[in-house]
Amino acid sequence: MKTLTRIIFTLVFLINITCAAYAAVGCTLNDPDRDVKRLFPQSTGYKTSFITIKEKGAEALKKKIEEKLKDTLEPIYENIDVPYAYYAVLKGKDIIGYIHGVNQKGKYGGMQLIMATDLTGKILNFYYQKMSSPEAKKFMDKSFTNQFIGLTLDDFMKGNLSVKDPSQDSHQDFQATLRGLRKNLILLEEFKPAEGNSR
Amino acid sequence: MSLKIRLIRIIVFLMVCFSFRAAHAGETLFYKEVNLIGGYSDRDRWIGKSSTMANSLGFEYYRKFSGDYGDYLTADLQMRASYDSKMNSHQAWGLQIHNAWLEYKLLQAAKLKVGHFDPAFGLEPVLDTHATLIQTLAEEDIGFKKDWGVELRGSLPKFDYETALQLGSGMSIRRRDGSFLATTRIGSPAGGNLQYGLSLLYGEVLQTEGMRTFPKNKLLSDDTIAKKRVGLDGQYLYGPYLFKTEAAFGKNDDKDVLGYLAEVDYTLPRYQNWEFELQFHSWINDLAERSSDDSTLTLGTSYKLSQNTTLRAAYSHDFNMTGMKEEDKIVMQFYYFGA
Numbered sequence: 145m146k147t148l149t150r151i152i153f154t155l156v157f158l159i160n161i162t163c164a165a166y167a168a169v170g171c172t173l174n175d176p177d178r179d180v181k182r183l184f185p186q187s188t189g190y191k192t193s194f195i196t197i198k199e200k201g202a203e204a205l206k207k208k209i210e211e212k213l214k215d216t217l218e219p220i221y222e223n224i225d226v227p228y229a230y231y232a233v234l235k236g237k238d239i240i241g242y243i244h245g246v247n248q249k250g251k252y253g254g255m256q257l258i259m260a261t262d263l264t265g266k267i268l269n270f271y272y273q274k275m276s277s278p279e280a281k282k283f284m285d286k287s288f289t290n291q292f293i294g295l296t297l298d299d300f301m302k303g304n305l306s307v308k309d310p311s312q313d314s315h316q317d318f319q320a321t322l323r324g325l326r327k328n329l330i331l332l333e334e335f336k337p338a339e340g341n342s343r
Numbered sequence: 344m345s346l347k348i349r350l351i352r353i354i355v356f357l358m359v360c361f362s363f364r365a366a367h368a369g370e371t372l373f374y375k376e377v378n379l380i381g382g383y384s385d386r387d388r389w390i391g392k393s394s395t396m397a398n399s400l401g402f403e404y405y406r407k408f409s410g411d412y413g414d415y416l417t418a419d420l421q422m423r424a425s426y427d428s429k430m431n432s433h434q435a436w437g438l439q440i441h442n443a444w445l446e447y448k449l450l451q452a453a454k455l456k457v458g459h460f461d462p463a464f465g466l467e468p469v470l471d472t473h474a475t476l477i478q479t480l481a482e483e484d485i486g487f488k489k490d491w492g493v494e495l496r497g498s499l500p501k502f503d504y505e506t507a508l509q510l511g512s513g514m515s516i517r518r519r520d521g522s523f524l525a526t527t528r529i530g531s532p533a534g535g536n537l538q539y540g541l542s543l544l545y546g547e548v549l550q551t552e553g554m555r556t557f558p559k560n561k562l563l564s565d566d567t568i569a570k571k572r573v574g575l576d577g578q579y580l581y582g583p584y585l586f587k588t589e590a591a592f593g594k595n596d597d598k599d600v601l602g603y604l605a606e607v608d609y610t611l612p613r614y615q616n617w618e619f620e621l622q623f624h625s626w627i628n629d630l631a632e633r634s635s636d637d638s639t640l641t642l643g644t645s646y647k648l649s650q651n652t653t654l655r656a657a658y659s660h661d662f663n664m665t666g667m668k669e670e671d672k673i674v675m676q677f678y679y680f681g682a
């Protein structure tokens with residue numbers, strides 16, 4: 145009992161001793177080397193950086209993101225401590241684009257939405273790294289994901305979307321995809337990784 | 344100064360150093376870890392650990408190193424100060440080093456890793472079982488989950504490969520009787536809903552007991568066991584279900600051995616922070632001998648209280664542990680990993 149008390153005391157102490165730690169990472173590429181080369185064949189390298197809402201503006205930024213998203217951030221999976229991974233894609237020393245992903249709650253479980261964007265924030269590519277839906281094949285098919293190429297955050301904000309739900313019974317996952325992509329583009333705009341702390 | 348005080352001081356010192364560093368670098372991640380575990384077994388009565396975990400506190404420090412032309416080096420250090428309530432006070436505390444590696448990017452499709460990491464065999468290198476009550480076959484198959492050595496790994500358009508040469512000693516750094524472990528795994532690209540792999544293992548492996556790195560865990564024999572294996576593994580995500588399986592066949596010295604595992608995980612669609620797991624695994628120590636298998640059925644559940652905190656529980660029934668009677672066991676875990 146004495147030992148247990150010591151352990152608990154020590155743990156509480158450790159939990160409070162540091163203030164700069166991060167929570168588990170939001171969404172990282174499973175294999176950055178292969179994914180970066182596939183999405184940007186002309187690339188020669190990439191730089192990884194981790195950014196949180198907390199460090200970029202905390203509660204005020206969270207509120208701003210929620211306003212743009214027109215939805216509240218989920219307290220467990222989208223809290224402000226979650227670090228998002230940004231991959232600045234390089235050709236030589238120059239940044240030619242970004243790859244970034246988000247986790248999004250779907251009908252049956254989490255999905256991971258990865259997009260490649262150019263320096264202006266236009267979508268160059270989009271794919272599901274993880275998709276837990278019985279109709280996953282329809283969502284992951286390029287005939288669906290390619291419809292997002294060329295879109296920007298502006299298009300999501302103004303509703304300039306002509307993408308149709310590819311599923312029969314998973315409309316909730318389609319809606320979740322739109323929310324996740326919108327969130328991803330909002331975070332890109334707010335985080336401005338080009339000015340971030342990766343370099 | 345007692346060992347436990349020294350270990351706690353080391354952990355606290357490293358945590359403060361690394362977390363201070365983390366505050367200034369977007370290339371760095373730092374996590375604190377708390378693991379409280381306890382349960383009841385009808386064979387051993389009250390227990391304060393599972394097969395791979397004891398009460399512990401620790402951290403993980405992860406960093407990407409970049410130059411003008413991009414990332415070139417990754418570092419990971421993950422360690423725990425653990426307490427085993429079954430041991431006497433001098434032996435109860437120990438330092439476990441789990442991940443301790445540097446990975447240098449040689450080419451687009453080749454990276455060289457040095458340190459302490461998963462052998463390239465079976466499901467273990469593609470799953471994160473660091474904190475889970477339900478484990479893969481690795482402990483029974485190889486004898487440990489991580490080992491010291493070097494690895495070459497990379498990804499090609501159609502498959503991933505990794506090949507490792509390690510000491511064959513597991514958690515502690517030691518070499519006896521010419522011990523070594525060579526492993527190779529070739530698998531489908533990570534991340535798809537369907538993943539599978541083929542693995543090979545060859546080595547002279549030391550048999551140890553316990554998860555400590557310092558002081559060294561117990562060496563059960565000065566002699567190695569000659570191990571040869573071929574293994575298959577797979578995972579399939581379908582809706583709220585995740586199916587996992589692996590099988591390994593080969594030799595331990597002159598004995599033919601076989602192991603297999605089947606697991607299904609189910610995430611409740613309405614409450615996605617709640618998951619159930621059902622696993623059956625069996626390890627046959629000598630195919631020529633009857634009743635030489637260790638077979639266990641486990642029903643587990645995990646509930647995510649927050650991004651950082653998870654509660655887990657598992658009930659397991661051991662049908663036949665070689666040389667021991669059947670056992671029913673329930674284990675509960677409080678796990679914190681984050682800020």
